[in-house]
Amino acid sequence: MNAEIIAVGSELLLGQIANTNAKYLSEQLSFLGINVFYHSVVGDNEDRLTNVLRQAAERSDLLLLTGGLGPTKDDLTKETVSKLLGMKLIYDQQTEERILAFFKQRNRKMTENNRKQALVLEGAKIFPNDHGLACGMARETDGSMIVLLPGPPSELIPMAENYCFPYLKGMISDQSHIESRVLRFFDIGESQLADRIDDLLEAQSNPTIAPLASGGEVTLRLTVKGKDKQRNNEMLDSVQKKILARLEDYFIGTGQQTLMEKLAERLMEHGKTISSAESLTGGLFAAELTAQPGASSIFPGGFVSYGDEWKHEQLHIPAELLREHGAVSHACAREMAVQAMMSAKADYGIGFTGVAGPEPLEGKAPGLVYIGVSSAGGTDSFEVRLAGSRATIRERTVKYGAYYLLHKIRKEIEKGG
Template identity: 60%
Template structure:
């Protein structure tokens, strides 16, 4: 079954909201073994919508529309589709009663345009909406399937997961499964990564490998298609082993893993504590860690030492060091990491100091960053030369700090295992 997703709404074309529904639906359909060949976005215009739907029905087995089912005049999806299919719109009594009850419970008057949401295309199967007013619909037209879903993700997602997936499973005539796995890498460019696994890319058939670069990271999506889910998973395992064997220093997780989650998992496993001293990042590192559930189990706290005075007063960094080497230096980064570790009694101290820009500081160019790491047995700092905007330099500094910390934690884990 080949599918097309048609998102309806001028706000999507204007960039006022992102088309997250299409991304979500593509992932879900992929898991069901349905090929998604087209994404289309069309505004609230009856003529253009008609042509888009006509094209979709001519080239796809399954057409899923999102949006345009609301009560206002610019909600045109079901009216336009009914015209295209030469079918009438009729009131669905159950949906209408639910809408009436909704307004009654809230002591509000239901207007005629709200009643419009109970109109459905004749002959369609109603898909209940338990999180909103507009019901979904599924219909057959000349051996094609058309599914209509509401636009708000808070309504679409539960409707699709609870109502639509069972419906689609019954419609599918084959038992093939498409399964994917995402591998995540840091501190390596896409071109370098691709070069290292070039032979795997050249010979790929099933599973396949697709690289994608974003936000200073690189991901690989492994995809396999087959009739046995267990065998599919084994194929993904085997391919992942081959890829990670070559890229192990840069590999940090799978799926929705983040660098901060990978770090926090190892800190918990090893029962290690962490603290931080931040200058140019201004608390971003602490924010990243404390956004995780249970962060208090491993993160003792952080200091924002944005000025030299605060570096001296809060963490005791000597004026002699600051005058001799400057705040933007290996020496300062190491002193900050050591002092924050000692003052908080943590196993690990991490520090960030540098120039985020846009102007230079201490005669040093924006993008020069030092990350310090201190443990009982080790004191080290890393120099970074980052490009981009002020916010981008700060964000990437935090990621590099997490990456260096992850590398150290993995090294410690190997010592324990040995």
């Protein structure tokens, strides 16, 4: 199956945004074994879109269009496709009800142009939009298929994942299965990791092993192709085992689960709670932990102890500790963790202090970070030296915090320490 992706939207041609949808869809389609041979971008213009569609239909079996499904006059994807392929547009009742409910809930009046978002190609499979109003759809036509998805990535990605890809998977006639598995590692660089499994990377064919570094983590994607699903999984298991024999210390899990999701899961599993005191991260750890549904059972609350006065007055960090060691120190990170834990009567406490930059602090360079982790079993602290922008340093710091907590939980609870 040969696909091409057509993005509709003048904002792309004006360079206001990059076509990240095409990147995302291409990557995901490749996992489904679908080849993407072209991307195109065209503006909100009927003639030009018609020409692009006509040509795409000649050379590809699967056309994925993104954008132009919104309520305004320049959203004309559906209208153009409908004219070109001679298919009627009809109102999808479920989508219409959703839109009505949306406006009712907000006490706002639904304008007529909003109703347009419920128009669909007759005979199409409808993809609900769980994060917006415009539904997506797939419509077969003369042995090929056209798929329409909304432009905003916050709507497109969940729709693609939950409705579109499962539907496409079912349509693919190729009987060989592709299975893939992602192994995630932390606290090790990509080249260092590759070096340790150099012979495995050299010898790879099926499964393939693809390393990728991103956001301070390194992932290995193992991909296997074969007719027998069970055999595929056995092959993945075998390679995973070989890899972990060398890299177990850095392994943080499989799949898409983040360090923070894993931390929340472990705390919930063991019925434990945690509180935080954050200086350089400014609340980012708490924000990411409470992003997990059900976080109230593991997180009573935390402190954003940004200034020194606040650290002293609200968090009770002794003034002489701050004078003697400075806020950017092992001692302060440990005390922050302990005070957070005690104030909140939590099982664990974590403290973050350091220099996020761009300016130095207490004569210390950006990237120097101390993390304290405490429990009834004792308090540890770690020094980490990070590079990058202020945002990168803060994000990495939070990941290291979750990583150290997971180690502590494993040591103290899971290994019966």
